[in-house]
Amino acid sequence: MAQFYSAKRRVTTRQIITVDVTDLDPFGQGVARHQGKTVFIPGLLPTERAEVTLTEDKSKYARGKVKRRLNDSAERTAPRCPHFGVCGGCQQQHANVALQQRSKSTALARLIKHDVNAILSGEPWGYRRRARLSLNYQPKTQKLEMGFRKAAASDIVDVKQCPVLVPRLEALLPPLRECLSELQGVRSLGHVELVLADNGPLMVLRHTAPLSAKDREKLERFSHSHELAFFLAPQSEILEQVTGETPWYLSDGLRLTFSPRDFIQVNDGVNQQMVTTAIEWLDVQPGDRVLDLFCGMGNFTLPLAKRAASVVGVEGVEALVAKGQENAERNALHNVTFFHENLEEDVTLQPWAKHGFDKILLDPARAGAPGVMQHIIKLAPKRVVYVSCNPATLARDSEALLSAGYQIQRLAMLDMFPHTGHLESMVLFEQN
Known part of the structure; x- marks a missing residue:
């Protein structure tokens, strides 16, 4: 019962x-x-x-x-965005930039147990060169919502402006909303991604049902009139380029082509400083062998190759490895090789590691690199630069190097995402 x-x-x-x-x-x-x-x-x-x-x-x-x-x-200070406090994108527009940077630096120093020696920062507004906006058609109001998720909720904040976006992308918001609202297939739109490459803006539209010829033509006209490359994503793993050129951006003067799906640093100004500073900290010499772990498509790897005898880039995503090798060839860099490896396994056993490395750079995801630290210690580089997007995992991973006799020489706070709670950093370790 x-x-x-x-x-x-x-x-x-x-x-x-x-x-x-x-x-x-x-x-x-x-x-x-x-x-x-x-x-x-x-x-x-x-x-x-x-x-x-x-x-x-x-x-x-x-x-x-x-x-x-x-x-x-x-x-x-007065928040610049009218959606602040509702939109989940920014948390600190009510604090001036000096206070934001000071609080993040203090938290970082406390976690890493070392003074912050430098703050790498750029423009606090108009810095974000990539955004993904959710789309949701409301049958009752017959209006299309386009924006970001609310703080601690799945509802969409229907944004009219976004002052942290680079101005060229922010200016696209009103006409893009109007264009998408007029599509016959407006009910089957998932999200739209906007990216500003160095050769112009691009748009990726995710749709869950086939677009009519009329809708496709309207979108193509929009891309031409606003001079942006246009991609369609009928499924999450499919990307169709409809108009425009292959996007690219510059890193240390090198041209890196990328797919709209590839990871690129959102803040170009801070990225350029980060690459320059990492190279300076590693003190790369013409005879050095350098290893770049979690290398992506070569944001650090290729600039390192301009200065070292040889560079090896290792990445867990096969498509990025191919893109890195392609970018090396495009930039006529013949002293760099990219490998696709599972970085949880012992990479020191690979043939390319048998001669060792003088310097190592790693730039892992938020989970950090706990399985990699002992392999780095085994390779015994003179210097290690660790670029981190999560101070908690950086603090954890640092313990392995400190226990092995390395010392922290430099610590930088990277103000990659002003007005948000994201805290990025970079540390230089050196052998005693």
Whole structure:
């Protein structure tokens, strides 16, 4: 016999407290202390006092929501984007750039246990050369939503502007919305990607049903009138180039062609500084053998090859390996070779590793490179530069090198994504 239970709804009264904020965490949350407990409050800045409603109360920390701000920090600034606070893209537009960089640098120094020696930064606005906008047709209103996801939700924020996008891409938003809204197949659109390559903008349109000839013609006319390359993606693994040239960008003066699906650094200005600084830190000499792990299509590998005797790039994605080799040939670099390997396996056993390496650079994804660190130690390079998009995994992986006798010589905070909670960095390790 089945039994059914009706749980009584628990009614709670949310506590209201007054706090003084002392810090800003890397994610743009104000940090305060209350009754010996750390409280995180989005929207507050250091030196600000506020009445806060607790939304989560754990044994070691709590989270709160601002009920009333009692004063303003001198470092508070008016958000430039009208969607700030709703859109999940930016978390720190209410803080000036100096405070953002200071809070991220402090958090990085605390994690890595080393002072930040440099901050690599560029323009804080109009820096983002890539964006993916979700599309959703609303039958009730007969309107197409185009934008980014809400903070902590799957709903779409229907954006009219985005000041962190490079101006050329931001200017495309209104006419692109109008064009897509008028398509017969508007109900079968998934998302649209915009990328600004150095030879012009491109657009990738994901659609889940075949486009009519009329829709296709309209999209082609749009691409010609706005001088952008146009790609269709009828399935996630299929990409059809309809108009325009193959996109490319410059890295250290070298031309790197790429597919719209390939990873490229979103912030071109900081990327150029990052490549230059990494090369300087490695102190690449004409006789050096250099290894670039997680090399992608050669963002670091090819500039390194301009200066070293030989360079090996290793990557886990086969398509990027092919693209890297193609870019080496296009730039007449004959001292660099790319290999497709599973970087969790011992790469020191590969034939290309038998002569060792003088310098190593690695640029892993957010998960870091825990399986690779012992292999790097075995290769015993004089210098290692680790480029990281996750300070927590960088701190973990650094322990292996420090235990093996390497020392941190330089630490940089890379302000790759101003106004967001993303914290990127770069470390130079050197043998004792």
